[in-house]
Amino acid sequence: MAKGAPPTELVQLLTPDGDRIERAYDSSGTEYSIDLTDDEYRGLYRDLVVVRRLDAEGTALQRQGELGIWASLLGQEAAQIGSGRALRPQDMAFPTYREHGVLYCRGIDPIMPFGLFRGVDHGAWDPAELRCSMYTIVIGAQTLHATGYAMGIAKDGKVGSDDGEAVIAYLGDGATSQGDVSEAFVWSSVFHAPVVFFCQNNQYAISEPIERQTRVPLYQRSAGFGFPGVRVDGNDVLATYAVTRTALDNARHGQGPTFIEAYTYRMGAHTTNDDPSRYRIASEVEAWQAKDPIARMRAFLTKQQLADDDFFAEVEDEAKQVALRLRERVLAMPDPDPLQIFDHVYPHGSPELDAQRDQYAKYLDSFEGSLR
Amino acid sequence: MTETMSLGKAINAGLRKALDRDPKVILMGEDIGKLGGVFRITDGLQKDFGEDRVIDTPLAESGIVGTAVGLAMRGYRPVCEIQFDGFVYPAYDQIVSQVAKIHFRSQGRVRLPIVIRIPFGGGIGAVEHHSESPEAYFAHTAGLKVVACATAGDAYWMIQQAIASDDPVIFFEPKRRYWDKGEVDLDSSLSEAYPLHASRVVRPGTDATVLAYGPMVRTALDAAAAAAEEGRSLEVIDLRSLSPLDLDPVYGSVRRTGRCVVVHEAPGNLGLGAEIAARVTEECFYSLEAPVLRVAGFDTPYPPARLEEAYLPDLDRVLDAVDRTFGW
Numbered sequence: 001m002a003k004g005a006p007p008t009e010l011v012q013l014l015t016p017d018g019d020r021i022e023r024a025y026d027s028s029g030t031e032y033s034i035d036l037t038d039d040e041y042r043g044l045y046r047d048l049v050v051v052r053r054l055d056a057e058g059t060a061l062q063r064q065g066e067l068g069i070w071a072s073l074l075g076q077e078a079a080q081i082g083s084g085r086a087l088r089p090q091d092m093a094f095p096t097y098r099e100h101g102v103l104y105c106r107g108i109d110p111i112m113p114f115g116l117f118r119g120v121d122h123g124a125w126d127p128a129e130l131r132c133s134m135y136t137i138v139i140g141a142q143t144l145h146a147t148g149y150a151m152g153i154a155k156d157g158k159v160g161s162d163d164g165e166a167v168i169a170y171l172g173d174g175a176t177s178q179g180d181v182s183e184a185f186v187w188s189s190v191f192h193a194p195v196v197f198f199c200q201n202n203q204y205a206i207s208e209p210i211e212r213q214t215r216v217p218l219y220q221r222s223a224g225f226g227f228p229g230v231r232v233d234g235n236d237v238l239a240t241y242a243v244t245r246t247a248l249d250n251a252r253h254g255q256g257p258t259f260i261e262a263y264t265y266r267m268g269a270h271t272t273n274d275d276p277s278r279y280r281i282a283s284e285v286e287a288w289q290a291k292d293p294i295a296r297m298r299a300f301l302t303k304q305q306l307a308d309d310d311f312f313a314e315v316e317d318e319a320k321q322v323a324l325r326l327r328e329r330v331l332a333m334p335d336p337d338p339l340q341i342f343d344h345v346y347p348h349g350s351p352e353l354d355a356q357r358d359q360y361a362k363y364l365d366s367f368e369g370s371l372r
Numbered sequence: 373m374t375e376t377m378s379l380g381k382a383i384n385a386g387l388r389k390a391l392d393r394d395p396k397v398i399l400m401g402e403d404i405g406k407l408g409g410v411f412r413i414t415d416g417l418q419k420d421f422g423e424d425r426v427i428d429t430p431l432a433e434s435g436i437v438g439t440a441v442g443l444a445m446r447g448y449r450p451v452c453e454i455q456f457d458g459f460v461y462p463a464y465d466q467i468v469s470q471v472a473k474i475h476f477r478s479q480g481r482v483r484l485p486i487v488i489r490i491p492f493g494g495g496i497g498a499v500e501h502h503s504e505s506p507e508a509y510f511a512h513t514a515g516l517k518v519v520a521c522a523t524a525g526d527a528y529w530m531i532q533q534a535i536a537s538d539d540p541v542i543f544f545e546p547k548r549r550y551w552d553k554g555e556v557d558l559d560s561s562l563s564e565a566y567p568l569h570a571s572r573v574v575r576p577g578t579d580a581t582v583l584a585y586g587p588m589v590r591t592a593l594d595a596a597a598a599a600a601e602e603g604r605s606l607e608v609i610d611l612r613s614l615s616p617l618d619l620d621p622v623y624g625s626v627r628r629t630g631r632c633v634v635v636h637e638a639p640g641n642l643g644l645g646a647e648i649a650a651r652v653t654e655e656c657f658y659s660l661e662a663p664v665l666r667v668a669g670f671d672t673p674y675p676p677a678r679l680e681e682a683y684l685p686d687l688d689r690v691l692d693a694v695d696r697t698f699g700w
């Protein structure tokens with residue numbers, strides 16, 4: 001950390017034109033740089049392209065009536081891949097409902113979020129096994145869960161070394177207004193919890209622009225709670241990776257929480273139910289198009305002669321194949337049995353619910369040609 | 373003059389009237405301004421009444437209701453929109469501990485004419501937290517009035533009456549019926565319109581009484597139509613007001629029919645149906661030919677969308693309960 005360096009508002013290691021910036025500094029002068037192997041640079045590009053393609057499949061499947069709704073990550077790929085790849089295997093993630101790219105980085109089968117969006121389950125998976133909590137729809141709630149989990153890590157003595165564990169809590173810009181989020185800031189600060197709050201400021205909470213949630217840049221908010229805040233170019237996968245890695249490593253070494261504001265843009269609708277033409281103008285979207293996270297990485301790889309057209313075509317093809325396999329599996333997801341409604345309400349069941357299940361089963365059987 | 377419109381449009385028109393009538397009426401909520409709300413219930417209102425009166429709030433339900441308390445103390449009549457039923461809980465503390473109790477605590481000195489609009493219930497294929505029926509939590513809380521509209525005609529007047537009320541009113545809107553069309557009487561007035569806290573017979577009948585509110589009123593009416601084809605006459609009563617309950621018409625009906633079925637989407641355990649069954653039993657014990665039966669959601673969390681058809685009471689389950697009252 002070279003203090004005394006020129007502080008900048010936005011940490012950027014890759015310009016929108018794909019030019020590398022060797023060293024960048026955040027507003028408090030902390031230095032960030034990155035030195036990856038050629039394969040790793042190409043790997044990040046591949047990740048970006050694949051998750052964009054997977055996400056597009058979600059949108060398409062919804063349009064075709066195969067999903068109830070889809071929350072697209074379009075435009076936020078770099079924020080998710082950069083932060084997701086910065087996680088170490090022992091780390092734990094607490095996503096919102098849009099972190100398909102983070103799941104991908106955790107090595108989670110891309111089919112996982114589709115149960116929720118198709119409506120066959122509520123997005124069930126094992127957080128301990130996948131090192132990733134389930135999607136959380138209630139805005140901000142997961143930031144407290146992440147904080148508590150991080151407090152547990154500290155209690156277990158799992159901070160203070162390179163093998164220490166850290167937690168990342170994802171949240172949106174709108175979420176920063178929720179009481180739960182302020183409480184998570186208080187708790188994490190007071191208990192010095194090894195947690196990183198990763199806020200994707202995609203400029204909108206459904207229709208409401210960021211100005212409805214804050215008058216100062218979001219990254220400045222954490223200072224009042226007693227921990228650092230960093231604004232990073234969320235469309236720059238390299239900077240996002242560098243900043244998140246530093247914050248997570250600080251947390252795992254016992255230096256407490258960090259707030260990261262990944263400055264980005266939601267290129268698509270809030271969800272497939274939304275119509276953004278009602279509240280934002282096309283020119284704004286176009287201006288952000290020029291900062292596209294994938295185009296910038298591609299330009300970088302090309303300029304550095306790290307990749308050629310064959311590589312790009314191969315990645316494109318791979319993404320297509322991955323999406324195709326995903327689509328087939330989503331279409332094959334079976335509808336749940338009605339009696340599953342009664343499962344898992346309590347770990348050891350409940351006599352009342354058992355009776356309700358039996359009664360309902362009899363009722364269903366009373367219909368001629370019952371499907372069960 | 374009457375006009376045919378959807379239930380959602382009727383609430384929009386009612387809000388417009390209220391904003392027009394009283395400059396102290398303000399609307400607050402998430403995405404209610406430019407977007408007009410995720411269900412477009414406030415469509416066009418910010419454009420016509422300005423950002424000062426139709427307010428896009430920061431994303432925090434406790435903030436919406438908590439500041440509504442202060443605004444009400446300052447003489448405003450806030451109408452809060454909670455985007456979906458499952459998101460009212462961050463505001464639950466403000467509603468239950470503050471909104472409901474301040475009049476009592478102040479010995480009547482402070483009135484809180486706040487309306488909290490909540491689209492509720494399932495049937496729209498949504499993800500978790502978007503299909504709940506939390507009305508019993510609020511009806512259980514003294515100091516709150518709780519109503520649920522079921523038709524466009526009622527919605528138009530009930531929202532205006534709720535806003536004009538000096539009580540805090542939790543206003544439940546049956547989201548899956550937003551698109552149902554109905555006749556709206558535009559010529560009535562706040563005082564002449566059917567009273568806010570009164571139940572109403574929506575289909576007269578002689579053989580059994582079916583009680584419903586919100587989204588289940590149409591289900592009950594469909595069941596009554598089906599029963600009629602089999603020669604059974606069901607009386608359907610739309611409860612409309614969940615707190616206070618207006619059960620005198622119900623008692624009258626049950627004394628005639630001797631049979632009573634209560635229908636709601638909310639889980640049966642300690643739901644509105646439980647209270648109603650108790651009261652009907654107390655009042656009509658000697659007229660009852662069968663116990664009061666409940667048709668309700670199961671005592672589970674709301675299931676994923678592909679199971680909601682199984683979860684939600686439907687025509688068949690209503691008729692099944694009616695049959696059981698006859699088999700007693």
Ligand SMILES: Cc1ncc(C[n+]2csc(CCOP(=O)(O)OP(=O)(O)O)c2C)c(N)n1
Pocket residue numbers: 098137138139171172173174175176202204205206266270402431433455459462
């Ligand atoms: C407590 C709560 N209130 C309201 C909602 C409805 N809602 C879903 S997403 C959303 C906007 C979230 O914006 P932001 O936090 O910026 O995240 P983004 O969706 O932009 O990623 C709202 C209001 C909710 N899910 N939870």
